[in-house]
Amino acid sequence: xxxxxxxxxxxxxxxxxxxxxxxxxxxxxxxxxxxxxxxxxxxxxxxxxxxxxxxxxxxxxxxxxxxxxxxxxxxxxxxxxxxxxxxxxxxxxxxxxxxxxxxxxxxxxxxxxxxxxxxxxxxxxx
Amino acid sequence: xxxxxxxxxxxxxxxxxxxxxxxxxxxxxxxxxxxxxxxxxxxxxxxxxxxxxxxxxxxxxxxxxxxxxxxxxxxxxxxxxxxxxxxxxxxxxxxxxxxxxxxxxxxxxxxxxxxxxxxxxxxxxx
DNA sequence: GGAGTATATGCGTGTAAAGGTATATAAAGG
DNA sequence: CCTTTATATACCTTTACACGCATATACTCC
Numbered sequence: 454x455x456x457x458x459x460x461x462x463x464x465x466x467x468x469x470x471x472x473x474x475x476x477x478x479x480x481x482x483x484x485x486x487x488x489x490x491x492x493x494x495x496x497x498x499x500x501x502x503x504x505x506x507x508x509x510x511x512x513x514x515x516x517x518x519x520x521x522x523x524x525x526x527x528x529x530x531x532x533x534x535x536x537x538x539x540x541x542x543x544x545x546x547x548x549x550x551x552x553x554x555x556x557x558x559x560x561x562x563x564x565x566x567x568x569x570x571x572x573x574x575x576x577x578x579x
Numbered sequence: 580x581x582x583x584x585x586x587x588x589x590x591x592x593x594x595x596x597x598x599x600x601x602x603x604x605x606x607x608x609x610x611x612x613x614x615x616x617x618x619x620x621x622x623x624x625x626x627x628x629x630x631x632x633x634x635x636x637x638x639x640x641x642x643x644x645x646x647x648x649x650x651x652x653x654x655x656x657x658x659x660x661x662x663x664x665x666x667x668x669x670x671x672x673x674x675x676x677x678x679x680x681x682x683x684x685x686x687x688x689x690x691x692x693x694x695x696x697x698x699x700x701x702x703x704x705x
Numbered sequence: 706g707g708a709g710t711a712t713a714t715g716c717g718t719g720t721a722a723a724g725g726t727a728t729a730t731a732a733a734g735g
Numbered sequence: 736c737c738t739t740t741a742t743a744t745a746c747c748t749t750t751a752c753a754c755g756c757a758t759a760t761a762c763t764c765c
Contacts, residue, residue: 454721454722456588456590458584458587458588458593459588461584461588462582462584462585462587462588463722463723464582465723467584467657470661471660474660474661474664479741479742480741480742480743481740481741481742490724490725490726491741491742491743492724492725492726492727492742492743492744493723493724493725494742495742495743495744496723496724496743496744497723498742498743499743499744511732513732513733513741514731514732514733514740514741514742515732515740515741515742516741516742516743520661520664522661522664522665522668525658525661525662525664525665526665528654528658529658529662531593532651532654532655532658534597534600535596535600535646535648535651536651536655538600538646538648538651539648539649539651539652539655580751580752589752589753591753605711605712606711606712606713607710607711607712616754616755616756617711617712617713618712618713618714618754618755618756618757619753619754619755620712621712621713621714622713622714622753622754623753624712624713625713625714637762639710639711639762639763640710640711640712640761640762640763641710641711641712641762642711642712642713
């Protein structure tokens with residue numbers, strides 16, 4: 454788990470980060486809004502904090518978590534090299550994004566996928 | 580491996596993608612430049628193609644791979660919600676202050692612009 | 706057709722990460 | 736104190752993925 458990219462590969466962690474955009478949140482608030490078990494939330498927050506995506510402050514028994522910008526900038530910096538390339542294809546973006554759902558905990562088919570395909574062409578996404 | 584984020588979590592795949600920014604490449608060229616075994620390259624390319632990051636054309640026995648923009652845009656779209664946040668913490672603020680300095684006719688404003696932030700100050704990038 | 710080249714895929718293996726459950730720590734309130 | 740609330744962590748199990756190696760496919764040229 455060394456790079457920022459591996460951190461945001463996990464859908465639940467991305468959901469947590471998106472939640473924190475609006476404002477800082479306690480573990481319980483995240484747990485309730487995302488409907489995931491508290492230990493799961495705590496563990497993901499630990500990973501996020503170790504990677505510098507969030508920081509926390511103590512409020513009585515609560516911990517309030519909020520975003521930190523650095524790792525996002527790291528991802529953005531990598532992405533930058535491709536930006537000039539994709540700007541010519543903006544139209545295709547909308548078609549692609551239309552097929553994306555907003556994933557929530559438990560709805561993302563977390564495991565179990567045996568592939569038995571012999572395609573040579575790009576595979577249609579779900 | 581359903582999301583674009585999981586695809587780019589793998590360092591070798593990111594390296595391949597970065598290679599393809601300059602121009603399309605054959606499997607052998609990628610293999611040589613990145614010094615990884617040919618099956619590894621082929622397998623990563625398969626993953627990248629299934630996810631829509633690259634496409635290939637046939638040139639005799641060779642396959643030429645090049646980038647496709649959509650998944651990058653998907654990542655960028657997710658990142659966008661945080662961009663507001665982090666630019667508020669660094670870029671926009673500094674640029675704003677710079678502009679104020681430069682706009683001032685006969686500006687005598689001091690250059691030391693240390694601003695107060697309510698949260699931890701972003702560190703300079705490593 | 707056979708040899709050589711270029712790429713893809715199948716199989717077995719190790720490893721690490723994610724989830725579940727239980728429990729530990731810590732603070733607040735009676 | 737003892738209980739309740741809030742969060743963290745430990746342990747265990749499952750699984751997926753990345754790799755190495757071997758082999759299959761496919762094209763070219765003799």
